[in-house]
Amino acid sequence: EPTTASTTERSLVLVKPDGVRRGLTGTILARIEAKGYRIVALQQCEATEAELAAHYAEHEGKPFYPPLLEFMASGPLVAVVIEGERCIEGFRSLAGTTDPTTAAPGTIRGDLGRDWGLKVQQNLVHGSDSPESAAHEIGIWFPSL
Numbered sequence: 001e002p003t004t005a006s007t008t009e010r011s012l013v014l015v016k017p018d019g020v021r022r023g024l025t026g027t028i029l030a031r032i033e034a035k036g037y038r039i040v041a042l043q044q045c046e047a048t049e050a051e052l053a054a055h056y057a058e059h060e061g062k063p064f065y066p067p068l069l070e071f072m073a074s075g076p077l078v079a080v081v082i083e084g085e086r087c088i089e090g091f092r093s094l095a096g097t098t099d100p101t102t103a104a105p106g107t108i109r110g111d112l113g114r115d116w117g118l119k120v121q122q123n124l125v126h127g128s129d130s131p132e133s134a135a136h137e138i139g140i141w142f143p144s145l
């Protein structure tokens with residue numbers, strides 16, 4: 001890996017409704033800032049069905065899609081745009097793998113996630129998985145950016 005090339009990126013992070021409900025927004029934002037990422041924009045909102053359908057379009061038709069959308073509409077979430085060196089891959093590494101039960105210690109999901117049985121969607125955070133999805137998702141939650 002080259003250490004000289006600089007690739008500043010933006011990524012769209014969501015603190016999902018379980019994170020907000022459990023009072024973990026500040027803890028999660030502190031981990032993001034401690035990593036060195038800059039918070040560019042931030043808002044708490046109750047997601048509309050249109051926002052969620054656009055955000056999770058890639059998962060439409062999958063068995064977990066309806067419960068995922070129901071969960072994401074179950075309370076306020078916090079949408080954040082972060083910026084930093086390769087922060088798309090970096091934030092996903094910080095978040096940990098999808099299932100909090102097996103996410104590594106040291107990650108947000110591994111340290112703070114709980115085993116909710118079948119409800120693997122309750123995994124505290126979302127992070128964009130590519131520059132293309134970051135641009136798409138930032139447009140959904142922050143159309144003015």
Ligand code: RTP
Nearest residue numbers: 064068097098120121122123125126127128129
């Ligand atoms: P995210 O998009 O939220 O950052 O999470 P991810 O990339 O790790 O996971 P992805 O495959 O994109 O799935 C999106 C979200 O759907 C829920 N999910 N439930 N089998 C299931 O019940 C299942 N699989 C995925 C999770 O909330 C996951 O984060």
Ligand code: MG
Nearest residue numbers: 126127128129
């Ligand atoms: Mg994903």
